[in-house]
Amino acid sequence: MAPYSLLVTRLQKALGVRQYHVASVLCQRAKVAMSHFEPNEYIHYDLLEKNINIVRKRLNRPLTLSEKIVYGHLDDPAGQEIERGKSYLRLRPDRVAMQDATAQMAMLQFISSGLPKVAVPSTIHCDHLIEAQLGGEKDLRRAKDINQEVYNFLATAGAKYGVGFWKPGSGIIHQIILENYAYPGVLLIGTDSHTPNGGGLGGICIGVGGADAVDVMAGIPWELKCPKVIGVKLTGSLSGWTSPKDVILKVAGILTVKGGTGAIVEYHGPGVDSISCTGEEGGQATWPLPCAGPHGSPVGSRSSMATICNMGAEIGATTSVFPYNHRMKKYLSKTGRADIANLADEFKDHLVPDPGCHYDQLIEVNLSELKPHINGPFTPDLAHPVAEVGKVAEKEGWPLDIRVGLIGSCTNSSYEDMGRSAAVAKQALAHGLKCKSQFTITPGSEQIRATIERDGYAQILRDLGGIVLANACGPCIGQWDRKDIKKGEKNTIVTSYNRNFTGRNDANPETHAFVTSPEIVTALAIAGTLKFNPETDYLTGTDGKKFKLEAPDADELPKGEFDPGQDTYQHPPKDSSGQHVDVSPTSQRLQLLEPFDKWDGKDLEDLQILIKVKGKCTTDHISAAGPWLKFRGHLDNISNNLLIGAINIENGKANSVRNAVTQEFGPVPDTARYYKKHGIRWVVIGDENYGEGSSREHAALEPRHLGARAIITKSFARIHETNLKKQGLLPLTFADPADYNKIHPVDKLTIQGLKDFTPGKPLKCIIKHPNGTQETILLNHTFNETQIEWFRAGSALNRMKELQQ
Numbered sequence: 001m002a003p004y005s006l007l008v009t010r011l012q013k014a015l016g017v018r019q020y021h022v023a024s025v026l027c028q029r030a031k032v033a034m035s036h037f038e039p040n041e042y043i044h045y046d047l048l049e050k051n052i053n054i055v056r057k058r059l060n061r062p063l064t065l066s067e068k069i070v071y072g073h074l075d076d077p078a079g080q081e082i083e084r085g086k087s088y089l090r091l092r093p094d095r096v097a098m099q100d101a102t103a104q105m106a107m108l109q110f111i112s113s114g115l116p117k118v119a120v121p122s123t124i125h126c127d128h129l130i131e132a133q134l135g136g137e138k139d140l141r142r143a144k145d146i147n148q149e150v151y152n153f154l155a156t157a158g159a160k161y162g163v164g165f166w167k168p169g170s171g172i173i174h175q176i177i178l179e180n181y182a183y184p185g186v187l188l189i190g191t192d193s194h195t196p197n198g199g200g201l202g203g204i205c206i207g208v209g210g211a212d213a214v215d216v217m218a219g220i221p222w223e224l225k226c227p228k229v230i231g232v233k234l235t236g237s238l239s240g241w242t243s244p245k246d247v248i249l250k251v252a253g254i255l256t257v258k259g260g261t262g263a264i265v266e267y268h269g270p271g272v273d274s275i276s277c278t279g280e281e282g283g284q285a286t287w288p289l290p291c292a293g294p295h296g297s298p299v300g301s302r303s304s305m306a307t308i309c310n311m312g313a314e315i316g317a318t319t320s321v322f323p324y325n326h327r328m329k330k331y332l333s334k335t336g337r338a339d340i341a342n343l344a345d346e347f348k349d350h351l352v353p354d355p356g357c358h359y360d361q362l363i364e365v366n367l368s369e370l371k372p373h374i375n376g377p378f379t380p381d382l383a384h385p386v387a388e389v390g391k392v393a394e395k396e397g398w399p400l401d402i403r404v405g406l407i408g409s410c411t412n413s414s415y416e417d418m419g420r421s422a423a424v425a426k427q428a429l430a431h432g433l434k435c436k437s438q439f440t441i442t443p444g445s446e447q448i449r450a451t452i453e454r455d456g457y458a459q460i461l462r463d464l465g466g467i468v469l470a471n472a473c474g475p476c477i478g479q480w481d482r483k484d485i486k487k488g489e490k491n492t493i494v495t496s497y498n499r500n501f502t503g504r505n506d507a508n509p510e511t512h513a514f515v516t517s518p519e520i521v522t523a524l525a526i527a528g529t530l531k532f533n534p535e536t537d538y539l540t541g542t543d544g545k546k547f548k549l550e551a552p553d554a555d556e557l558p559k560g561e562f563d564p565g566q567d568t569y570q571h572p573p574k575d576s577s578g579q580h581v582d583v584s585p586t587s588q589r590l591q592l593l594e595p596f597d598k599w600d601g602k603d604l605e606d607l608q609i610l611i612k613v614k615g616k617c618t619t620d621h622i623s624a625a626g627p628w629l630k631f632r633g634h635l636d637n638i639s640n641n642l643l644i645g646a647i648n649i650e651n652g653k654a655n656s657v658r659n660a661v662t663q664e665f666g667p668v669p670d671t672a673r674y675y676k677k678h679g680i681r682w683v684v685i686g687d688e689n690y691g692e693g694s695s696r697e698h699a700a701l702e703p704r705h706l707g708a709r710a711i712i713t714k715s716f717a718r719i720h721e722t723n724l725k726k727q728g729l730l731p732l733t734f735a736d737p738a739d740y741n742k743i744h745p746v747d748k749l750t751i752q753g754l755k756d757f758t759p760g761k762p763l764k765c766i767i768k769h770p771n772g773t774q775e776t777i778l779l780n781h782t783f784n785e786t787q788i789e790w791f792r793a794g795s796a797l798n799r800m801k802e803l804q805q
Helices: 003-014 019-024 045-059 065-071 098-115 135-145 148-163 172-179 195-201 210-217 244-255 302-315 325-334 340-348 386-397 414-432 445-455 457-463 519-527 626-631 635-641 668-677 696-706 718-724 738-742 785-793 796-804
Strands: 088-093 095-099 122-125 164-166 187-190 204-207 224-227 228-235 263-268 320-323 361-366 373-375 382-383 402-407 436-440 466-468 491-495 511-517 605-613 682-687 706-715 732-733 748-752 763-768 774-780
Touching: 045 065, 045 340, 065 088, 065 204, 065 320, 095 098, 095 172, 095 491, 098 122, 098 148, 098 210, 098 466, 098 511, 122 148, 135 148, 135 164, 135 626, 148 164, 172 302, 187 195, 187 210, 195 204, 195 302, 195 320, 195 325, 204 320, 204 682, 210 224, 210 718, 210 796, 228 244, 244 302, 244 361, 244 382, 263 302, 320 445, 325 340, 361 605, 382 386, 402 414, 414 445, 414 457, 436 457, 436 519, 436 796, 445 457, 445 668, 457 466, 466 491, 491 519, 605 668, 605 706, 626 635, 635 668, 635 696, 635 706, 696 706, 696 718, 706 748, 718 785, 718 796, 732 738, 732 763, 738 774, 785 796
Parallel strands: 095 122, 095 187, 122 164, 187 204, 228 263, 228 361, 263 320, 402 436, 402 491, 436 466, 491 511, 605 682, 682 706, 706 732
Antiparallel strands: 088 224, 373 382, 373 511, 605 748, 732 774, 748 763, 763 774
């Protein structure tokens, strides 16, 4: 049968009517597939509409776009309690996506569930295990060799349980999702914290831990605390060197790394929906188009919106989303999904916010006044205008010379991003210049790589001195075999990535990493210094003449079709009865999971404090990436990195804690293993926003595996708090944050009230000091009844098995 979009075209010619009129006729009858790869899995806008109408009637008020999509996926829209920031929603996501580093543990947990097949469309994407070393092809070959055991496991597990498998070299998970799976109104969960990237196509795409993914793949309603909604009203239009990346860098500076916790960030306003100023389309617009700056970079372009949504993870947001608009329609059509765009047109009233809807917080960003920004070092919310960062760096003693400029990552690796960087590069090359800094380029996908090779962008960037890396995450997640500095050497790098925590990119705690737009990275790499401001400063060509770089101009999408490149997708077979998934008992990379022990029904007495953490403690601090990624499928081996990056308040050092029995200082994992061997249960004391950053559930699995019972902090990041609950741990917060100061590493803690563990009721904590004195404090929690059952069973997976029995 001909594709739906082809039927529309034929009817257009036959009837002589406009496309959307034909769509009006056909969409009521046609079933539209969610993707080319799952022709029998359909988009259910009709169910979304039905649920939205039920909820709107109940709440009797206008709905935000976020509410429409989230509440439109409720398991029980008629009976579900709905209160922003308080009630727990039971949702039915449309699909699941997993990157290879987290998919290992997710699939191991799914295997443990005993279920024969996944209940919703699911995919695995191989992007995290490819180390940047020599260049794309060589690095990919090396990765396939080194990781053969893991790739084979993921491929065979996918085939066995009905999961699509994207092979190494296919690209970064979030770009693949944009090109193939995201669509307006979708509810997608992914085992990566930057899953919100899909909000650039009008979907609610949320990062989760592997245990959450297992619930959805098992067909169990997925629980999410009803998000608050932060509105970001965009007015004006971008101009000059200001790019969409600057929108989220500015918002990060306003909200900080925890300001979006528990909320969806929803972008709206005339800055998104106004008619294009200098966009690529000609002729009369048929509905409002996003506004563009003079460099042809519309804030409403798909890649631009995805960039903004992607970095919403850096402010702790549940996710971010843009309303459906013409740019999304154009991108869907360009990526072979005109049928989805036509269907979305029919339901577009449900894919935009209602007039008069209420936001819990409202931020306004005037794009006309926004300046290019660069954030860092060491945290993505330390915002500086590019014009000022040089002076700030001089004052703070940050290195001014830029050693490496890196563009790409899931945040900025689209065709448009590469085009803007190439436009800057062409100007420098015309004056005989190349990069003073080292320069690397990471294409977002095989499709992007093949297309920028065909269209000449890749060669321009190579001519500038760049190295094109594999279609993978690479240095953004620490997969970088960096040779130009020694560990401990103070240096500066600038990237178009999303995170810049201490040591994240290269494991060097003295690397000062800054994040900015791809075009600013390229300009700074040419100049070689943080003091360069491309808006005002001049460069000197090889002919001795001074010149200024002009703001780059680039196409949002290729003028022709995308070049798909190599076919890197493996369909799951229709019959997988003969498929085997082998995990060797002697493997150092993979390990089948054993169930965690159940709660013994008693209060937790005399808990030892493993570490009292001082300051920021991200999931990178709790479970480092980089060289540790190779152990993501082996819980015992990867537990050797537990909390090695966290700073111990007792001595101000990382990976050095006092053993309460021997009184000797040693590595955190060794001390935890000692306690486990001797039957000593322990806790971690943390500071604000504990567990921010990645979705990696290993940061919860490792402490559980080595004997932890509770993590007590001033506050938690959303994903990490849920991951801890899923693994049977107690994430607790001080009722009075000042009580953090009452606990000392040498104390012992008793947690009381677990026999009467109920939602909303604080637990009591008795602090036992070495001198015999005691203090009592209260600890809050956010457990609901279902999550309390996880704790009692020992984990969410244990509880699932109990229910099956």
